Amino acid sequence: MASLMKGIRHLPGYLDRAEQEHLVEAIRQIVIEAPLFVPTMPGTGKPMSVRMTNCGTLGWVTDKDNGYRYQPTHPFTGKPWPAMPPKLLDLWERLAAYSKPPEACLVNFYSDDAKMGLHQDKDENAFEAPVLSVSLGNTCLFRVGGLERKAPTGSFKLSSGDIVLLGGEGRLAFHGVDRIYPGTSTLLKNGGRINLTLRRINP
C-alpha cells in the first residue's frame, strides 16, 4: 500500500486477550447505561450501518437535523455519558503523547455486514492530540489515505487487540472501514467488531 502518513501508527496485537476481555466487559457495562443508537447522516437522515454510544465527559453524535457534534449527554436518554474506564485512560497516557486526558470515547459496534465510509475526524478543536483507536472482535479492512478525499488510499487489516494512532501530520487523514471478516475472532460471542476511539475535543 501507499506508505502511511507520518504520525499514523499501527500497533498490531498491542492488547493481550485478558486486556481485550476486560475492555469488552467495561463496554458491556457502558452499553447498559448508555444504549447503542443508530446514528443518522446530517441532512439526509440516512442511517449509518454502525451502532454507537460513548463514554467520557463528551460524546460524538449525529442526526438529520443537528449534524455532527459532541455533547455531554446521550441523545435518547438525556443522561450524561458513563465515565471512561481507567484502562482506556491508561492507554492514552502511554501512547497519546498529549498532556491532557481524552474527553470522549466513541464506541462503534459493527455487525458483520457494517462498514464506515471514508471520512476525516475533524469535529474536534484539538488537532494536536491524536485519535487513538482500539479494535476488538472480528478483523476489519481499514482504509487510510491522505488529507484530501481524492488522494490515493491503501488498506490493511485490523485485528482484535490492535491499536491505531492518527496523529501528527496524519491526524486529519481520510480513513474508513471497508468490511468486516466474519468468524475471525472468538472475543465477541455473537460476532461483529467493536471499535473504540479516544478523542480530545478541547485544547
Ligand SMILES: O=C(O)CCC(=O)C(=O)O
Ligand atoms: O472502526 C474503526 O476502525 C474506525 C472508526 C472511525 O473512524 C470513527 O469512528 O471515526
Ligand SMILES: [Mn+2]
Ligand atoms: Mn474516524
